[in-house]
Amino acid sequence: MTPQLILASSSAIRQQLLQRAGVVFDVETPRIDEDAIRAAMQAEQATPRDVADALAEFKAAKVAQKYPNGLVIGCDQVLEIGQRIMAKPDSPEDAGAQLRALSGQSHRLLSAIVVFENARPVWRHVGTVRLTMRDLSDTYIDEYIARNWESIRHSVGCYKLEEEGARLFTRIEGDYFTVLGLPLLELLSWLTLKGILRS
Secondary structure (H helix, E strand, C coil): CCCCEEEECCCHHHHHHHHHCCCCCEECCCCCCHHHHHHHHHHCCCCHHHHHHHHHHHHHHHHHCCCCCCEEEEEEEEEEECCEEECCCCCHHHHHHHHHHHCCCEEEEEEEEEEEECCEEEEEEEEEEEEEECCCCHHHHHHHHHHHHHHHCCCCCCCCCCCHHHHHEEEEECCHHHHCCCCHHHHHHHHHHCCCCCC
16 A cells, blocks of 8 residues: 655645646645754754755654654755855845845755655655856845745745746756755655655
């Protein structure tokens, strides 16, 4: 019998990616204090990769308590620029500050997946993409935020590549799905090898 597949994420784009790939799953939003976990790990000088992986694991673990017999997929994404980790913006002013810091610079997105089975982790992956942002004028940044705030307020880095955010970049090195927050090809390959998806 195929186990129930549960996505531990409220992200609409992650849900859409799985749905469009023909994956049948349920959704359960995990209730964890991401800011507290991230701050504690940064205080211990954890790497951005470890932070992304740990947050994905916390989310999967939380939902796996409710679905111990299911396959629970936890996800998280971290933006790293230099030695700094950026979180989702708290306000349009915060978004403006983030975009000014990213303007003309390269940064990395790390998208982590951790899958729980029988309430324990059985598979994990962290995808990495390097993005180079063009030089943005203050006027454009302000207008961009005004047009897109309701969409980008839930996005680390204040952009969505599938929307106007594509205009912010001159170069992207890595997997498109990873930018969107879900290393989809690696997850689909694992689900296929496990027999959850037909090959």
